[in-house]
Amino acid sequence: MAEQAETASRGVVQRMLSVVGAHNVASSVWGYVDTTIRWCWIPNWLPSWCPTSQMQLQTAEDMMLRCVDSMFSKQYVPISNGNRLWTLSFGCDHVKDKTPLVLLHGFGGGVGLWAQNLDALSQRRPVFALDLLGFGQSSRPLLSTDSREAEDQFVESIEQWRAKVGLEAMILLGHNLGGYLAVSYCMKYPGRVKHIVLVEPWGFPECPNTAEADRPIPVWIKALGAMFSPFNPLAGLRLVGPLGPTLVQTLRPDFKRKFSTMFTDNTVSEYIYHLNVQTPSGETAFKNMTAPYGWAKRPMLQRMDQLEPEIPITIIYGSRSGIDSNSGSAIKEMRPHSHVEIITIRGAGHYVYADQPEDFNHRVLQACDKVDCSREKSGY
Numbered sequence: 001m002a003e004q005a006e007t008a009s010r011g012v013v014q015r016m017l018s019v020v021g022a023h024n025v026a027s028s029v030w031g032y033v034d035t036t037i038r039w040c041w042i043p044n045w046l047p048s049w050c051p052t053s054q055m056q057l058q059t060a061e062d063m064m065l066r067c068v069d070s071m072f073s074k075q076y077v078p079i080s081n082g083n084r085l086w087t088l089s090f091g092c093d094h095v096k097d098k099t100p101l102v103l104l105h106g107f108g109g110g111v112g113l114w115a116q117n118l119d120a121l122s123q124r125r126p127v128f129a130l131d132l133l134g135f136g137q138s139s140r141p142l143l144s145t146d147s148r149e150a151e152d153q154f155v156e157s158i159e160q161w162r163a164k165v166g167l168e169a170m171i172l173l174g175h176n177l178g179g180y181l182a183v184s185y186c187m188k189y190p191g192r193v194k195h196i197v198l199v200e201p202w203g204f205p206e207c208p209n210t211a212e213a214d215r216p217i218p219v220w221i222k223a224l225g226a227m228f229s230p231f232n233p234l235a236g237l238r239l240v241g242p243l244g245p246t247l248v249q250t251l252r253p254d255f256k257r258k259f260s261t262m263f264t265d266n267t268v269s270e271y272i273y274h275l276n277v278q279t280p281s282g283e284t285a286f287k288n289m290t291a292p293y294g295w296a297k298r299p300m301l302q303r304m305d306q307l308e309p310e311i312p313i314t315i316i317y318g319s320r321s322g323i324d325s326n327s328g329s330a331i332k333e334m335r336p337h338s339h340v341e342i343i344t345i346r347g348a349g350h351y352v353y354a355d356q357p358e359d360f361n362h363r364v365l366q367a368c369d370k371v372d373c374s375r376e377k378s379g380y
Contacts, residue, residue: 049238049241049242050238050241050242050244050277051241051242051244051245052273052274052277052278054137054278056274057136057137057274057275057278058137060112060267060270060271060273060274060275061110061111061112061136061137061271063267063270063271064112064113064115064267064268064271065088065111065112065115065118067115067262067263068115068118068119069119070090070118070119070122070123071090072088072089072090072118072122073088073089074086074087074088074089075087075089076137077130077161077164077165078164079133079157079160079161079164080156080160081141082139083133083138083139083141083157084138084139085130085131085132085133085138085139085157085161086111086130086131086136086137086138087111087128087129087130087131087161087165088111088118088128088129088130089126089127089128089165090118090121090122090126090127090128091122091125091126091127095122095123095124095125095126096126098124098125098126098372099125099169099170099171099194099195099368099371099372100125100126100127100128100167100170100171101121101125101126101127101128101170101171101173101364101368102127102128102129102130102162102167102170102171102172102173103117103121103127103128103129103130103173103174103178104130104132104158104172104173104174104175104178104179104181104182105129105131105132105135105136105175105176105178106174106175106176106177106178106179106200106202107176107177107202107233107282107283107286108135108233108234108272108275108276108283109135109136109175109176109178109275110131110135110136110137110271110275111129111130111131111136111137112271113271113351113353113354114129114353115259115262116259116261116262116353116354116357117353117357117360117361117364120357120358120361120362120365121361121364121365121368124365124368124369125171125368125372128165128167128170130161132154132157132158132177132178132181132282133153133154133157133281133282134154134281134282134283134284134285135275135281135282135283136275139281140278140279140280140281140282141281142281143281143282143284143285143288144285144288145288146288147288147289147297147298148298150285150288150289151181151184151289151298153285154181154184154285155181155184155185155188158181158185159185159188159189159192162192167192168192169191169192169193169194170192170193170194171193171194171195171196171197171367171368171371172185172186172193172195172196172197173196173197173199173364174196174197174198174199174201175199175200175201175351175352175353176199176200176201176202176350177202177203177286178199179198179199179200179201179202179203180201180202180203180204180296180300182196182197182198183196183198183201183300183304183307184300186307186308186311187303187306187307190307190308190311193311194311194371195311195312195313195314195367195368195370195371196311196312196313196314197313197314197315197316197364197367197368198313198314198315198316198328199316199352199353199360200316200317200318200321200323200350200351200352201300201315201323201327202296202323203289203295203296203298203299203300204296204299204300204301204327204330204331205295205299205301205324205326205327205330206295206299206301206302207291207293207295207299232280232283232284232287233283233286233287234276234280234283235280237273237276237277238277238280244273244277245266245269245270245273248269248270248272248273249266249269252269252272254349255268255269255272255354256268256269258351258354258355259354301327301330301331301334304331304334304335305334307335309335309337309338310338311338312338312339312340312341312370312371313331313335313338313339313340313341314340314341314343314363314364314367315327315328315331315340315341315342315343316343316344316345316352316360316363316364317342317343317344317345317352318344318345318347318348318349318350318351318352318355318356319344319345319346319347319348320347320348320349320355321348321349321350321352322349322350323350325342325344328340328342329342341367343363345359345360345363346359348360
């Protein structure tokens with residue numbers, strides 16, 4: 001009986017999707033919603049549907065960085081097509097001979113989320129933190145809908161940024177999407193990277209072919225997936241308009257806890273809100289790089305053989321994270337003649353650098369120091 005009911009239910013849903021063309025309808029509707037209502041400056045004399053602006057984002061970022069004691073500069077670094085990448089630069093005279101560390105944030109992030117790390121990491125070497133193209137205060141152009149081309153646009157923007165800043169070589173540290181892009185960049189420009197630090201990286205494993213056989217997905221979930229697949233990941237935040245700031249505070253109270261040693265107010269949630277209700281340029285590109293259920297369309301593990309074996313990799317996971325650390329073990333197995341170190345930080349979740357900043361900073365500094373030791377031994 002249960003099987004018959006399941007079969008009947010599946011048939012009804014499939015017929016509904018077929019008759020109404022749910023996926024196409026949702027695509028059409030959302031094409032309007034997320035390209036028009038995301039701003040919704042109704043007439044000019046009414047407030048924005050989303051209470052945000054570039055100035056408010058800048059102010060929110062300044063609030064995030066107000067507890068950073070080290071001297072640093074802020075600038076827009078121009079790249080091609082009139083685009084600019086927002087950049088924080090840290091560097092004292094006594095560390096200029098050290099290999100610079102470049103921080104690449106994850107999906108939906110920005111330079112302000114490194115607030116608990118910048119002082120410690122910049123004491124021993126120059127540090128640069130940039131907002132990826134399409135995120136934060138960087139330019140938000142229309143990026144390709146093709147996953148390969150979108151990835152290449154991100155990579156080329158990083159290379160153009162490097163050339164403009166004048167870095168000969170660097171240590172690339174990437175969290176989440178930033179880790180994926182760090183490896184992609186290194187595959188194309190291996191001579192520019194001395195070490196890769198991957199922090200809870202996204203997009204490495206392949207989508208398991210046995211998912212349906214081992215754990216069947218209910219029909220209603222598949223139906224909802226078809227309905228919501230055209231939506232950008234953070235579209236709901238823009239859709240609720242003035243309720244957005246409250247929504248972030250309600251759904252992600254953990255961010256306030258992560259930065260509780262620096263802030264007692266809603267500084268972090270306000271920053272995250274303003275980061276993600278601007279034009280969803282990078283967000284849309286990320287969605288186009290993503291397969292159903294969050295898997296990457298172009299899994300990085302399939303391409304690790306393209307990475308030069310001489311380039312060392314440090315992979316950092318949080319012990320309480322939901323990210324599968326098996327990718328780290330797979331990378332180690334695939335690179336038997338390369339340096340691959342896997343670090344698990346106790347008590348940390350996906351945002352390792354914010355959950356356990358002291359431990360994270362210490363481990364990253366250790367990994368970076370090995371780069372300069374190797375360079376001194378080789379005579380460079």
